[in-house]
Amino acid sequence: MVHRVACGAVTVELDLTADPVDLTAALVDVPSVSGDEATLADAVQRALRTQAPHLEVVRSGNAVLARTNLGRPSRVVFAGHIDTVPVNDNLPVRRTETHLHGLGTVDMKGGDAVMLHLAAAVPDPRHDLTFLFYDCEEVEAVRNGLGRVERDLREWMDGDLAIVCEPSNAVVEAGCQGTMRIELRKSGVRAHTARGWMGVNAIHALSPALETLAAYQPRTVDIDGCVYREGMQAVHIEGGVAGNVVPDAALLRINFRFAPDRSVAQAEAHLREVFAGHEFEVVDFSAGALPGLSAPAAQELVAAAGGEPVAKLGWTDVARFAALGIPAVNFGPGDPLLCHTQQENVPIADIHRCVDVLRRLVG
Structure with a gap:
């Protein structure tokens, strides 16, 4: 990777012919925190246009889209976010x-490097290929760049199989959990803590909901041989006025991760049953995705990867494809348990394995 300074701006040059491990390292060294992906998007766009002339390339905000148009009878779509x-x-x-250590090695610049390598190194694939590099996946769903692509450039998401190259320990992860976040608020009456009996403590009023959470027993669900574990956790709590004041307001945020056999409506209904007697507001949700393993291209991927597919414990953008009727799986280098940690690191062997498997798939 070469950095040039022109007109006060840094220009990044990526070598798509490099070893995918070196390409991963180059991508990691370009900071691209959500909302600040322009420099990396520019580099990806420039590299694809100059080093992969067989691809049609377009730009949507800080998302870069590329595809072959060879008239093949089937199309495989690869998707990966470039933000961290x-x-x-x-x-x-x-x-x-x-290993490679650093921000984004796992989530998910290793996967992006695999995609970029395939885009440049396989000009005559046996499936038509689409590559979607998009922005703002790590923030609220309304900002997700793949959602913008779906709204504005819907045909770019069409395919017979979508492979989201999120970290999966280089094994096929099928489907994904849904996610829902709710806010539960309690009101009280302020008073001096020296005369606490004159007030009503809103933080204390959260106790029954917290006790419900602590006692909650989540389901484990087997769907087509893939085992999904649900979970419900308090993720944020706030309240308090001063060290000598009984608080009159408190807020509890709860995240529910649900198996893909539940719809969003069913997930909300379950929460209302669990927290009967409490008022809450649903503030964010994303549907899950059932395993998409019956599609012929998905079966080809499973065969190329060897082993048995497993359930995706978490939400990924496979759900967006599944909602459009497009079978989708996760397959990428790195351990998803390391996502968002300071200790992010990806095995070099995972990157090479993903490249080898996907090259067998696309020919």
Whole structure:
């Protein structure tokens, strides 16, 4: 990767012919926290246009889209976000004999590097290919760049199989959980803590809901051989006025991760049953996705990868494709348990394995 300074701006040059591990390192060293992806998007767009002339390339905000138009009877869509969570003293990239360490190595610049390698290195695939590099996946769903692509450039998402290259330990992860966030608020009456009996403590009023959460027993669901574990957690609590005041307002935020056999409406109904007697507001939700393993291209991927597919424990953009009727799976390098941690690191062997499997798939 070469940096040039022109007119006060840094220009990044990516080498798509490099080893995908080196390409991963180059991508990691371009900071791209959600909302600040322009420099990396520019580099990806420029590299695809100059090094992969067989592709049609378009830009949508800070998303870069590329595809072949060879008239093949089937199309495989690859999708990966180029943004990261905020930097946490984990840049620049650090390399050991077996791993790359640093922000985005797992989530998900290793997967992006695999996609870029395929885009440049396979000009005559046996499936037509589409590559979607998009922005703002790590923030609220309304800002997700893939959602913008769906609204404005819907035909770019069409295919017989979508592969989201999120980290999956280089094994096929099928479907994904849905997610719903709710806010539960309690009101009280302020009073001096020296005369606390004259007030009503709103924080204390959250106790029954917290006790319900602590006692909650989540389901484990087997769908087509993939086991999904649900979960419900308090993720934020706030309240308080001063050290000597009984608080008159308190807020509890709860995240529910649900198996894809539940719809969004069913997930909300379940929450209302669990928290009967409490008023709450649904503030964010995304549907899950059932395993998309019956499609011929998905079966080809499973065969190329070997082993058995597993359930995706978390939400990914496979759900967006599934909602459009497009079978979708997750397949990418790195351990998803390391996402958003300071210790992000991706095995070099995972990157090479993903490249080898996907090259067998696309021919």
